[in-house]
Amino acid sequence: MSAEALVRGRAAERLRTVRWYQRPRWKRLGAMIALAVLAVMVTGVQGTQRDLFYALEENLTSPLLLVWLALTVGVWAVREFLSPQVKAVSDGYRSVVEEPRGKLRRAWREEKWLRWGALGALVAAAVFLPSGLERYWQTVLVDQIAIYVLVAIGLNVVIGWAGMLDLGFIAFFAIGAYSAAYWTGALPVQPPMELNNFAVIPVAIVTCLLAGVLLGAPTLRLRGDYLAIVTLGFHEIVYLTAKNLDDVTGGTGGVKVERFSLDLGFWSYEWGVIDPMPYYYLLLVFIAVVVFFFWRLEHSKVGRAWTAIREDEVAAASTGVNTVRFKLMAFAIGASTSGVAGVAYASKVGYINSENFVILLSVLVLAYVIFGGMGSIAGVLFGAAFLVWLPEALRDFVDPKDRYMYLGVLLVIMMIYRPQGVIPSRRRARELKLSESGESDADAMTEPAGGRLS
Amino acid sequence: MSLNAFWDFLVLGVVLGCLYAVIAIGYTLVYGVLQLLNFAHSEVFMFGGFGGLMALTVWAPAPDPSGAQSVLYVVVGMLAGAAFGGVVAYGLEKVAYRPLRRHKAPRLVFLITAIGASFFLYNLAGKLFGRNSLSMPDMYENKRVFSFFGAELSVTMILIVVSAVGMMIGLDYVVNRTKLGSSIRAVAQDPEVASLMGVNIDKVVSRTFVIGGLLGGAAGFLFGVNNKVVYTMGFLPGITAFAAAVLGGIGNVRGAMLGGMLLGIVETLTVYFWGEEWRYVAGFAVLVVVLMFRPTGLLGERLGRTA
Numbered sequence: 078m079s080a081e082a083l084v085r086g087r088a089a090e091r092l093r094t095v096r097w098y099q100r101p102r103w104k105r106l107g108a109m110i111a112l113a114v115l116a117v118m119v120t121g122v123q124g125t126q127r128d129l130f131y132a133l134e135e136n137l138t139s140p141l142l143l144v145w146l147a148l149t150v151g152v153w154a155v156r157e158f159l160s161p162q163v164k165a166v167s168d169g170y171r172s173v174v175e176e177p178r179g180k181l182r183r184a185w186r187e188e189k190w191l192r193w194g195a196l197g198a199l200v201a202a203a204v205f206l207p208s209g210l211e212r213y214w215q216t217v218l219v220d221q222i223a224i225y226v227l228v229a230i231g232l233n234v235v236i237g238w239a240g241m242l243d244l245g246f247i248a249f250f251a252i253g254a255y256s257a258a259y260w261t262g263a264l265p266v267q268p269p270m271e272l273n274n275f276a277v278i279p280v281a282i283v284t285c286l287l288a289g290v291l292l293g294a295p296t297l298r299l300r301g302d303y304l305a306i307v308t309l310g311f312h313e314i315v316y317l318t319a320k321n322l323d324d325v326t327g328g329t330g331g332v333k334v335e336r337f338s339l340d341l342g343f344w345s346y347e348w349g350v351i352d353p354m355p356y357y358y359l360l361l362v363f364i365a366v367v368v369f370f371f372w373r374l375e376h377s378k379v380g381r382a383w384t385a386i387r388e389d390e391v392a393a394a395s396t397g398v399n400t401v402r403f404k405l406m407a408f409a410i411g412a413s414t415s416g417v418a419g420v421a422y423a424s425k426v427g428y429i430n431s432e433n434f435v436i437l438l439s440v441l442v443l444a445y446v447i448f449g450g451m452g453s454i455a456g457v458l459f460g461a462a463f464l465v466w467l468p469e470a471l472r473d474f475v476d477p478k479d480r481y482m483y484l485g486v487l488l489v490i491m492m493i494y495r496p497q498g499v500i501p502s503r504r505r506a507r508e509l510k511l512s513e514s515g516e517s518d519a520d521a522m523t524e525p526a527g528g529r530l531s
Numbered sequence: 532m533s534l535n536a537f538w539d540f541l542v543l544g545v546v547l548g549c550l551y552a553v554i555a556i557g558y559t560l561v562y563g564v565l566q567l568l569n570f571a572h573s574e575v576f577m578f579g580g581f582g583g584l585m586a587l588t589v590w591a592p593a594p595d596p597s598g599a600q601s602v603l604y605v606v607v608g609m610l611a612g613a614a615f616g617g618v619v620a621y622g623l624e625k626v627a628y629r630p631l632r633r634h635k636a637p638r639l640v641f642l643i644t645a646i647g648a649s650f651f652l653y654n655l656a657g658k659l660f661g662r663n664s665l666s667m668p669d670m671y672e673n674k675r676v677f678s679f680f681g682a683e684l685s686v687t688m689i690l691i692v693v694s695a696v697g698m699m700i701g702l703d704y705v706v707n708r709t710k711l712g713s714s715i716r717a718v719a720q721d722p723e724v725a726s727l728m729g730v731n732i733d734k735v736v737s738r739t740f741v742i743g744g745l746l747g748g749a750a751g752f753l754f755g756v757n758n759k760v761v762y763t764m765g766f767l768p769g770i771t772a773f774a775a776a777v778l779g780g781i782g783n784v785r786g787a788m789l790g791g792m793l794l795g796i797v798e799t800l801t802v803y804f805w806g807e808e809w810r811y812v813a814g815f816a817v818l819v820v821v822l823m824f825r826p827t828g829l830l831g832e833r834l835g836r837t838a
Binding site for chain 1: 638
């Protein structure tokens with residue numbers, strides 16, 4: 078055997094031999110141990126700036142690590158060595174559950190009264206239940222849940238239906254809030270005429286429409302991920318302007334805004350400072366109107382155009398869908414919804430400053446939409462309500478500053494295991510499945526049909 | 532302000548630009564190979580800063596180091612930063628992106644994952660290391676070395692420029708001259724054909740992430756020497772570096788270097804003319820203008836399919 082063949086033979090042998098730690102089973106064990114270490118870092122103590130290694134040392138020597146190790150290694154052991162038994166148990170469970178579940182699902186699809194009944198029960202619960210809550214929870218419900226539900230519904234149009242990633246959605250919320258402040262005479266600069274808070278709403282809608290078009294027009298013809306980064310930049314510009322131009326916007330010091338009031342001559346009403354419930358009913362009306370409007374929109378010509386763009390932009394353009402126009406429209410409609418939420422926010426809280434509109438919120442709203450299920454109104458309502466409620470409920474158990482860490486994990490896990498969200502729209506779920514086999518895009522992020530800037 | 536101040540700012544801009552260029556390479560490499568905007572690269576950069584700080588905490592610099600000792604400290608810090616960055620980038624690819632690539636997720640899903648990962652990583656750093664900004668220990672006497680048109684150059688500035696330029700030359704060599712570099716370029720051009728030619732795509736993608744992570748981590752250390760280390764330090768330099776990558780033509784490694792330099796100078800000149808508070812508006816404004824008039828960037832998109 079020549080020397081060369083000998084060398085080659087050895088190389089081949091080296092490639093063929095698999096050491097014990099290279100076997101998938103032990104690799105998985107390693108991954109599980111790494112997961113336990115990461116988990117203990119996440120759930121462990123808060124570090125200090127005095128000692129850089131404090132948190133690392135504490136966490137690695139705490140009994141919590143053993144708990145996590147036991148958990149993860151336990152899961153590993155069950156999966157590796159008891160998988161036939163686990164499968165038998167889960168099969169048994171499935172065969173028991175399958176039939177009633179299928180029946181329920183069929184009834185849900187076929188019986189109209191069931192769906193209307195459920196909807197009616199939900200609406201009734203939304204109207205009557207909150208008045209029994211504590212004041213703290215009522216305030217959370219109005220100041221945060223109701224407002225962010227409105228914003229999330231708006232973002233759903235852009236990301237869920239038109240398939241464009243907008244990372245600066247709170248910018249429009251800020252524009253809405255500052256228009257409310259401006260037109261009610263709260264800002265250092267005076268408007269030509271002072272308006273009632275309700276009269277500001279159409280003004281804010283128009284302002285946000287214009288802002289949406291202004292931002293969208295130069296960038297929509299570009300590749301979709303550029304859009305993401307430009308919207309992020311747009312948000313930063315709006316935020317920095319609000320922060321730095323404090324002789325116009327009040328900056329970080331903030332401005333006081335008048336609350337909602339209505340005077341029709343024969344009847345007048347003022348939404349007070351203390352009781353949040355009147356605001357709640359008002360916002361409920363806003364949400365109901367927007368949901369109804371979007372529900373009709375989804376299956377209209379416009380909604381179908383968005384679906385076409387999302388699923389295959391080139392095909393949509395070649396069958397005569399004016400892609401740029403419909404994308405702009407999605408942008409503008411979403412933006413104006415967010416603007417309405419901004420007006421409502423300013424007029425409820427009665428005080429705004431630039432720190433109400435940090436970039437974090439844009440990402441959070443995105444997380445709400447993704448979690449609930451892009452493109453499904455029910456999903457988005459649920460996602461926003463649940464994810465706003467959850468951190469408040471966890472306040473006593475987790476350090477509030479850590480909440481965002483869990484949110485990040487949640488996003489990553491959702492994207493890996495359930496990218497369609499908790500309550501997915503059926504169409505969206507199918508698109509995501511099709512994209513695995515390369516048949517659909519599921520987002521308007523490819524190169525648009527029209528090429529570059531014309 | 533005087534003319535001297537102008538030169539000061541210009542020199543500062545070049546120093547900053549070097550850092551941006553090194554970070555931008557990380558974005559551009561990953562984009563070239565995966566067409567993925569790796570949002571979490573800014574956190575890789577941040578972890579690099581913490582890595583360097585940790586190494587220099589364990590092995591605390593002597594109070595009055597000699598020249599050779601100073602060099603050693605800097606090298607150790609930079610290597611630790613790079614190692615941290617590399618590890619974080621590797622883990623990120625393995626945990627977050629690889630499962631998505633397996634089932635060919637749409638790009639939107641990738642982007643959202645990147646945002647989620649970025650959120651997780653920077654809050655994790657805030658939890659582990661506290662949320663206040665920390666200074667690097669003194670490794671050398673940061674004295675003025677020489678002046679350039681009246682602008683004073685300190686040791687830190689020279690350190691940053693020299694090491695950044697060194698890294699860029701090294702990377703350029705790796706991408707254009709080595710086997711790994713040619714497999715990276717092959718995967719960027721056409722992954723399917725590359726895999727038919729025997730390129731192991733998973734390995735190449737993983738190594739691309741690691742290369743970007745090494746550079747980003749080292750840049751994080753240098754940034755920490757120049758400014759401070761804090762868990763939120765990644766976001767704005769990250770975005771600006773991304774803008775730099777787009778300005779140079781995303782996927783084009785030399786473009787990223789050029790874009791980084793230009794953007795650093797634009798940023799400090801913005802500070803010179805309009806003031807500190809408008810600093811980061813410059814990057815975004817440049818980004819929007821470039822996208823409107825020349826979306827392929829200054830040097831054009833090269834590495835990868837010109838999408």
